[in-house]
Amino acid sequence: MFREISDLMKERMNYLELIDKEDRINGTPKSQRLRQIPPETGKFIALMLAASPDGIAMEIGTSAGYSSMWLALACRETNRKLITFEILEEKVKLACETFSKAGLEDIVELVHGDARYLINKYSGISFCFLDCDKDYYLDCYEAIIPKMVRGGILIADNAISHADTLKPFLDYVYNDPRVDALLIPLKNGELVCRKK
Structure with a gap:
């Protein structure tokens, strides 16, 4: 799966990694930072998505689309689409640019809006990566778990760094x-949940 990262995806990943590194150094306001996952976490969530049961793959907190690219690799492998939610307009624009430049528009569906109020439209969720504002984790979790298939996997980021x-x-x-x-x-700690 990871050998299939296209040159377009590598180029965009490198570009976003550089911006993220600069954001952490130069005092960019928290709401404007990309705050993306490290590559090791990207590989981990892609492996977990690829191993999850059939169903809808979802992400809450798209930012510029870095983690979405990792998840898209697993979606390609398992013949699924990724539905990803982002609430901030400026991040939606960046993510659209990412998906276009990385050639992922056929795999990723970007939803601009608050996932807490939009998840009820979906059922049969088999995987979710949760990486949004930490104050909303429980609300998102409660929206997702009832909609998840048996054996579905939810991963919540920053479980150690924001313990x-x-x-x-x-x-x-x-x-x-x-x-x-x-x-x-x-890295920052991943809480892995499997629905019984």
């Missing part, structure tokens, strides 16, 4: 009888 902020969410998930959950200590 204090996410503590109520993490405690809730660890005690949720609908899922099995495990914290993976990869």
